[in-house]
Amino acid sequence: MVTSDIHGHIQPVDYRTREERHTGLAKIATLVKAARLQTPELLLVDNGDLLQGTPFAYYSASAGKEQLNPAIAVLNELKYDAAVLGNHEFNYGLELLGKAVKDSSFPWLSAGIVDCDTNKPAFGKPYIVKTLSQGIKVALLGVTTHYIPNWENPAHIRGLTFMDALEAAKKWVAHIRKEEKPDLLVVAYHGGFERDLLSGEPAEKLTGENQAYAMCTELEGIDVLITGHQHRFLASELGGVAILQPGCNGQALGKVSVAFRRGQSGWTIAEKKAELLRLDETVAADPAILVLTQEVEAQTQIWLDQPIGQVAGDMTIASPLQCRSADHPFIEFMNKVQMDAAGVDVSNAALLSNESEGFRGDVTMRDILANFMYPNTLTVLRLTGADVRAALELTAAYFQVNEDGTLGVNPAYIVPKLQHYNYDMWEGIEYELNAAMPIGQRVTKLLRNGQPLQGGEELEVVMNNYRAAGGGDYDMYQGKQVVREVQIDMAELVAQYLQKHGVVEVTCNNNWRVVMEA
Structure with a gap:
């Protein structure tokens, strides 16, 4: 299950009007918890742009910056398996981002963001491997659009090198296939599709900001590609790869179901299905998430009315x-x-x-x-x-x-x-x-x-x-x-x-x- 481009939306509220909205992690949590009752071993991933985007997020990064970031608190509570760095993770500087990473009970992945001095991934692991029951081995690789230096304040990315995301994915997918031999390889890419999915024609100027189409068509070894950044609703297949992009602001939870068949040489993929679980009035906000964030929410509302x-x-x-x-x-x-x-x-x-x-x-x-x-x-x-x-x-x-x-x-x-x-x-x-x-x-x-x-x-x-x-x-x-x-x-x-x-x-x-x- 996948979230992406949450942009600080946790409680289901419109910060301009205080009206309820069918968005945010509190409502997403209800879907996640219901799914876990049926599938206890599901993997839960955030695909970036978590920490910025609402007045709530702004307050948390400014007046509340010494506290545990509420978005991190929610992901910890929901037991996320991993998160990928998005471009907006850098908006408030490396000190705040470093604290968020340190406070997370899950790893942050980004294979292409490397430390200038060591030339190693700057935020820890580029990928994780999970072995599920029955011995099914799942690898998850995180990649971030390398176009960030074209937008970000240089002080916020000092000491970092952003490798071409497509090349980084090629390098690490080959490594994972050779060294880890997973039954399922998932790439979570904070970037989107540069071409029309049906025609293959360029859908934008091909700057390298979005490379998901090339990842599906030029890169051997990917089974599932999680995307984001463009705020689109996508659940489909391209080049034999199941693809997913769950919009933005917590409007939907992405879901990829994979069925396996056991053969003499081990597990093989029998079927893949990508779908979007959209939020509406029938999905209630999870009480535990509301309680977890209510203090910061109250502080934010007071601050907003100054x-x-x-x-x-x-x-x-x-x-x-x-x-x-x-x-x-x-x-x-x-x-x-x-x-x-x-x-x-x-x-x-x-x-x-x-x-x-x-x-x-x-x-x-x-x-x-x-x-x-x-x-x-x-x-x-x-x-x-x-x-x-x-x-x-x-x-x-x-x-x-x-x-x-x-x-x-x-x-x-x-x-x-x-x-x-x-x-x-x-x-x-x-x-x-x-x-x-x-x-x-x-x-x-x-x-x-x-x-x-x-x-x-x-x-x-x-x-x-x-x-x-x-x-x-x-x-x-x-x-x-x-x-x-x-x-x-x-x-x-x-x-x-x-x-x-x-x-x-x-x-x-x-x-x-x-x-x-x-």
């Missing part, structure tokens, strides 16, 4: 698409915070989620963390006008003109994974994007201080650290001079800005817009 400042006017977001199609007060506010923190006058920022609601009236930590759910820090890059134009052309690919003539979202930003956060909006320049023009030819106006921005003109631009590292295929940023870094995450910067000003006046200078002119 008033931070006020907004004079309306920054609420009625429509995410409308917000992204013309300058909006909330996006202008985001860019103002970034420019204030970095001491520059050009900035870009993204609406991170379609669930972001913006601000109005009194603003609490609950409001801030509902809109700024990722612990991104800020980086100032020295760019040229040509770099800015290239970035705007890439961001303009977010749009399409629908058949009925309305503005829509390019499906590439929706499937196989939602990527709304890869569309940026700028302050400090004036520009216009024409969604009716071909991709790569959509920037129809680009000015700086009322004058055309020249290709060789240099300017300092602040953005989040994920984008500054080229995240979202913004290759034009890679290798650019880093002028300065602001090593405080965005949620804290917003809180500080509101506390400093007390009351923030809503503004919108309408410096950009999207049009549809054939």
Whole structure:
């Protein structure tokens, strides 16, 4: 049984509204315990991105960082056999991650993350072997996407080398087959599928971030491949490999059932079946998990309701698409915070989620963390006008003109994974994007201080650290001079800005817009 991309969701609660949601480890626990009554020897694995993602997780990593991380407490309570490191495990730094690993009663696996000095797996074992009753031998190998250095704060991964995940899997699968001779070999990979499962056509730019398709089709010896990272619901087979991806936030529990047949030479696999057990109103939260986390949950709720400042006017977001199609007060506010923190006058920022609601009236930590759910820090890059134009052309690919003539979202930003956060909006320049023009030819106006921005003109631009590292295929940023870094995450910067000003006046200078002119 498999969880993946839990992202700090334990209790079944929406932290914006306090309403119940059919998500989280407390409800997953009910399914796990019921399954154990029927199959006492089941293996339970988490496939990464456990420690970050909710206000509860943020509080646990900040105000509650000296305590046992509640996500680790839950996995210990449920007797997980292993966990795999995800990219978001590094978001709060190696000290917090090291404490989480130390406090775990199960091993953390990642064959491709190695210590720079020893060249050995940095977090202990790359794999485990379990011998079940009847002598059935199961090997579980953990692998993590090697694309993490393209996103993560360098201080959070200092001393680590991230090997190509596909190559690491090939190396260790061969080793396990030769040395351990398992009856079943499972690879748990915190990464997803780079190609369409049916056609084999690329489903994204083949950067190496996701390599699950290649693992199924190019790698000999895998029986089951657990995947994640893309937040998809997958339970199928590819190239004779049973594949699984159980969504995100504890919306489903993945299950792979394997039947064996005994022959003269030992056990062989007779049948494999992957399925998803979805949570709904019929699944109650497990009382033991609720009790285990109730103290931290109560502390989190009190902390979330702390008033931070006020907004004079309306920054609420009625429509995410409308917000992204013309300058909006909330996006202008985001860019103002970034420019204030970095001491520059050009900035870009993204609406991170379609669930972001913006601000109005009194603003609490609950409001801030509902809109700024990722612990991104800020980086100032020295760019040229040509770099800015290239970035705007890439961001303009977010749009399409629908058949009925309305503005829509390019499906590439929706499937196989939602990527709304890869569309940026700028302050400090004036520009216009024409969604009716071909991709790569959509920037129809680009000015700086009322004058055309020249290709060789240099300017300092602040953005989040994920984008500054080229995240979202913004290759034009890679290798650019880093002028300065602001090593405080965005949620804290917003809180500080509101506390400093007390009351923030809503503004919108309408410096950009999207049009549809054939």
